[in-house]
Every structure is written in structure tokens, then in C-alpha cells.
Amino acid sequence: MIKPVIAGNWKMNKKVTESIELVKNLKTLVEDINQVDIIVCPPFTSLYPVSEIIKGTNIQLGGQNCYLKESGAYTGEIAPQMLLDVGCQWTIIGHSERRQYFSETDSLLNQKLKYVVETGLKIMFCVGETLDEREGNQTESVLRRQIIEGLRDLTAEQMKNIVIAYEPVWAIGTGKNATKEQAQEAHAFIRSLIEREFGKSTAENVPIQYGGSVKPENAQELISQPDVNGFLVGGASLKADSFAQIIKACI
């Protein structure tokens, strides 16, 4: 049984005071929950104040992205070591918004994964097809390319620190989530790819999160699918109430 991993991706939302308020509220709502891993991924400017509030609690901290160098002349970038320094255990890599708006390619993401996994940060690696790709029957070929090229040359040992997030682009921020059948089908396919690349034991143990319009109303039926092992939540993680309800639906 894989322990569910539920992460809130706040994206470019919440100033410092708003972040503090949100995470304080969340902390009380999820206080005694240890059956799932709970992660919040605030914007970089809020990481430090949030980390001070969640110290010693069951809430873990993640970045939304990072670069593949420890330091240097890379204006605007953040090193994985800086995320660790500020109290992160996690980072997201390869979110579709990074791929779409910031031209992050499979090959760049592969370099990031190989570098970041060696720093000790755990990674939520995002994959998912666009609406055009789904309608053109390319879902499997897109997922195959993103998984094989993204995870190229990683080892089964390194895969222990990687979670896959299946986020169909057409479901992100649209209010239109994948059905439980669509999610299960994609997750099972991703798990089969992981098995082919890394073996049965890695495939059986890798958590695969679903992301895309997850809400308190659909969380339970999605998490009941055998290959859905958690969520990467956008909009609904911006309110302590709805994020806590999603977390509780996974217990």
C-alpha cells in the first residue's frame, strides 16, 4: 500500500501575510493526520516564513521549481540547495506551466531531475497531455515520451525519491477534472512505463499523484482508484478548508 502524497501547489499566489494565514489555518485543520504525506508549495518569497510555522508539524515544504546548479550567475533562478536550506524536503519539476510558458523541454527536465535528485530533495515530476493531444489519440505517446525522456538514466535507487504527478493540461484550472476512469487508465499506463524502465519493485512503490481540478467533491472517487496515490492540487489548495477536506478524503 503506497502512502498517499497530497501536495498543494500555490503557483504564483499568496503574499507573505496571506501565506502565513493560510498555513496557520491548515496546520490546525490537519493536525493529527499522519496517514498521508501533506506538502505545501508556496511561492519562493513565502518559503521561509511558512517553514517557520510548520516546523515540527506533519506539513512538509516544497518549492515549485528549481535550477540545476548550486550557485552562480543564473539570474532569477533558485538552487535546490537553497530550497533545502530554507526547510524544503520537496520540489516540483516539470509542471506543465513551466513546459508551456517557460519552454522547459524533456531534455532540460531530465538534466534537472538528475541533478536535483542527488541533492537530497524529493521530487514531484509532472507529466500530462494537452487537449489537442488527447483528442488526437496521442495521450499514451506523449506520456511515454515525457516519462522515458524525463527519467532517462535515472536509477531505481534514485526513483525512490521521485513521485510522478499526472496532470492532464486540459484539466488544470478548468474545473473539468479527468474522470476516475480516465485518471486510472493514465496512471496504470504510467506505472507500466515505470515497470519497463526500472523494474517491478520501483513501479509498485512509486506514488502517482493526479492533478487537475481536484476538489473536495471529486477527491474521494479519484483516490479510490487503485493507481491514484495522491494529488497535486492547485486552486483548491489556496483555501485551508478545501485543501484539508481533500486531505481527509484520502484517509
Ligand code: 13P
Ligand atoms: P488546479 O487544481 O487549479 O486545476 O491545478 C492543478 C495543478 O496544476 C497543480 O499543480
